[in-house]
Amino acid sequence: MLQSFGKYLLFLQSLFIRKESTKILFGRTIDEAILIGINSIFIVAIVSTFIGAVTCVQVAYNLDNAFIPRSTIGFMVREMTILELAPTITSIVLAGKVGSSIAGGLGTMQITEQVDALEVMGINSASYLVLPKVVAAIMVFPMLVILSMFLSILGGYLAGTISGELTPQEYITGIRDGFIPYNITFALIKSVVFAFLISSISSFRGYNTRGGALEVGAASTSAVTSSVIAILIGDFVLAYVLL
């Protein structure tokens, strides 16, 4: 465990020695951002909308006290979405989608000697392959989290109003009530940290794949498992430190 963590730190260090030119890395980062971002919009949209909808219905089910205003449902959907569901659940979903893709891609490159081919040319394969993924994830994850927040709140609105649990006016009142802008900053900080954890851990697992197709599958699985655990630990630490 400790040895793996040490190797992970050395791997991160290797990303920043003998880097390729900024022009090349910029081009690769944009390509990776498109791959990570555009390809994830659909799954993030679906998951976020339904999470918002389910949160609204379940909160409404639990709030049956006549003394509590119905606008509290909107308030709770907003708080849960911004503080926890949008950044954390989106990151866990992306750990499955992006993390396994990164680990599988790098693992396949490793076992088919494509990484060696880069090294023989005198290119720092870790920096060339991994650094753009990490930077792209850090750029794109906050955008996906903002999209997720918006769609979750929209999902809650649709579910609440269509099911007749509360009126549109009550929901909007709840959404606007006692808003703390820092919570958005906190969510975005979380998304950046999670982006770094997912992309770097998955790259580390993929890059260190040895063997054959079986090991590539194992690396993908291990990348997702490790990323999810890291997200949960990171979530707790950030909440403890920043709130």
Add this chain to the structure above:
Amino acid sequence: MIEIHNIHKTFGDKKVLDGVSGVFETGKTNLLLGASGTGKSVLLKCIVGLIKPDLGSVTFDGTYFTNNKLDIRQEIRRKIGMLFQGSALFDSMTVEQNVEFPLKMLTDMNKDERMERVNFCLKRVGLEGANKKMPSEISGGMKKRVGIARAIAPNCTYLFCDEPNSGLDPQTALKIDELIKEITEEYNITTIIVTHDMNSVIEIGDKIFFLYEGKKLWEGTRDEIMDTDIKELNDFIFANRLMRDAKKVEEEEREEEEERLHHQPAAQENNMAPPADTPNEPQPQNPEGPAATTQTGQNQV
């Protein structure tokens, strides 16, 4: 010229290379010969710097490589072209992009100059017109050719080939061997090839290094290899010859079988055809000649 001196490498308890030394000459195809598991590929990777040897040194044209400063190693590596066992083409790039890649990364050429060089290299390996194909769309032999084109694109001084003809049929393997030999002589580069194929030795081996259990047991030319009295080398040649003969017999049997199967339906058709002495049914007269349409549709255009 590449010189290696006293290379040692151990993985865990297993000693893979045990003090291998040698000189690989420029303009010649140098072969690292040996059975599987004798450390040939590990030695090749130690020479190009993919694996760090435990002990020993590698020198490229007088410049010390192993454990030298990073920028000097990088400078030498940029003169290296390597053909990998599985070709190691980048899956996400077309043939053209694969060959262009080292030019883009290692040179200051503009797009037009790069494309000119890419087309030249692809033509040199006999792959003109395959520019836009993806690696998954081409055959094993073509992949090897693209690998060679990618290796020579940045005007490499040293060419390394790890089992260049593995997984290829004998004819394609021979063509790849010949291509490597031609390129070596044409550009006067130092080529090192890892192989266990005696055909390669006979066809292109200018200098051969025989490895056995991590040690260099013999070195010499292809003319000298048959006269050696080293038991392990003779056993290897004998085993290789037996395998080649077995393959040849197998191939002949397969060809015979294919020929038999090919003739069988024709014979069956002949059996079903009316005997020669049976009078044919009278054919209807066709005023438009034999090329015109018949009722059976056989001559339909």
